[in-house]
Amino acid sequence: SAHTPVTVIGLGPMGQAMVGAYLDRGHPVTVWNRTASRADGLVSRGAKRAETPTEAVLASELVILSLTHYRAMYDILDTVGDALAGRVVVNLSSDTPEAAREASRWLADRGADLLVGGVMVPAPMVGGDGSYVFYSGAEATMDAHRQTLAAIGRPDYRGEDPALAQLWYQAQLDVFLTALSSFAHAAALVGSAGVTATEFFPYAAETFTLAVSMLEESAERFDAGDHRDEGAKVTMMGATADHIVGASRDAGIDVELPLAIRAHYDRAIAAGRGSDSWTTLFETIRKPAI
Ligand code: NDP
Incomplete structure (x- = not known):
């Protein structure tokens, strides 16, 4: 429901757009970002600033990560320790399928569940009608949070193996990047x-x-x-x-x-x-x- 609290860690263009989508729908949102000033605009729109990653993780059962790569997740969550137990971490950062599998094991060792996600639209489209997100991880966890996650985009669940969402995500970008490079190349040829x-x-x-x-x-x-x-x-x-x-x-x-x-x-x-x-x-x- 709109009262479900969410935490968003990582406030690049994607994280900012996700926080905006949740604030628009009335969710209580807690945010943390390594560079604290990137939260300023969101705090003035009603988001709560956590002073530490631990405070951010403790604020909501659902902890969404929007980071450059999975390495950043370890840099941030390594400091959190016991607070991770019982949390659902939704990692919407891009990385390899194997990185997603490894993260799932790492979080399980700390008592947390991982849903791996791959957002298939650019930041300005997050939360809009055309937005969809590949997910993988435990199906029960997906079912429990599907509705809350739908604020970002239509969830497209690919299966239990945590790698699957990244595999589908990378396959889509394989098509996309290759097509764009082919256009650039052909334009240079006639050019x-x-x-x-x-x-x-x-x-x-x-x-x-x-x-x-x-x-x-x-x-x-x-x-x-x-x-x-x-x-x-x-x-x-x-x-x-x-x-x-x-x-x-x-x-x-x-x-x-x-x-x-x-x-x-x-x-x-x-x-x-x-x-x-x-x-x-x-x-x-x-x-x-x-
Ligand atoms: P950015 O790379 O701009 O933002 C990354 C965020 O990660 C920032 O908050 C940054 O913190 C943080 N970060 C990076 N490294 C570390 C670290 N070592 N420790 C702590 N924090 C770190 O990415 P976007 O917001 O554009 O995208 C986020 C993810 O979503 C990426 O994986 C991207 O591939 C994916 N994606 C992006 C799309 C887009 O249109 N932008 C579309 C679909 C997917 P700080 O502010 O302190 O630097």
Whole structure:
């Protein structure tokens, strides 16, 4: 309910937005940040400033962390000791799946439960309609706090293994960062001939739309291991990948990204799968030794 108290530790852009979402909904919010001045604006909006991490942890059963990485969690909570017992720590910081597993064990040793979360929207969208958050950890803990956590974004629970939320989060950002770099790279390529990125943008958007239209069938083929050619085979796509490397070299721009893509095709060809559909790259990527 709106009366459920929450503690938020870490007041970067994300933590600030989370505190704002809870204050807007009427929750009592306790905050702590290493750099104390970052709490000032939130305190004037009604948040309570804890003087120490221990005070922050004792203020609420639900302790939300929004930090740069999991290392920061240990730096802060190492000083808290017994106060962690019985708390639910919701770590919404980004890190590797393995870091999340390790943190779950570390907190369990101190009597606390960990819910791992990955917020899938930028700070200005936190608490808004489009916001969603991957979670993993004990399902009973998730169920007990789902409603309170929904203030940040729609909870999307992925399972008991604490690593899962980070795995899903990193997979989404894998798509996102690679797509953005591909756009930057392609814009630089046409840009080498004086074309503005603005002029190029609608063409890139069309290609992204084409790629999206191919995802569902590609996913089915990945899942089925069915890589029979249907018009986009490895040798043809690999020749294209090679031409992108050549065009990039001629243009004097970065070649690392196209070289990485070409390497996928080269390896599939070397493995004798040149006549398969490009979808066979899924096998190349998930078993790099083959
Ligand atoms: P920032 O890196 O700007 O903020 C990090 C917070 O962590 C600050 O409060 C900082 O304290 C604190 N911190 C870092 N290291 C330590 C440490 N060793 N000891 C104590 N406190 C520490 O991150 P954001 O707010 O932008 O993001 C938080 C998390 O959310 C990150 O993991 C990020 O990847 C993820 N995320 C961010 C999104 C965004 O749009 N910003 C979108 C989705 C996820 P201090 O103020 O003292 O420096």
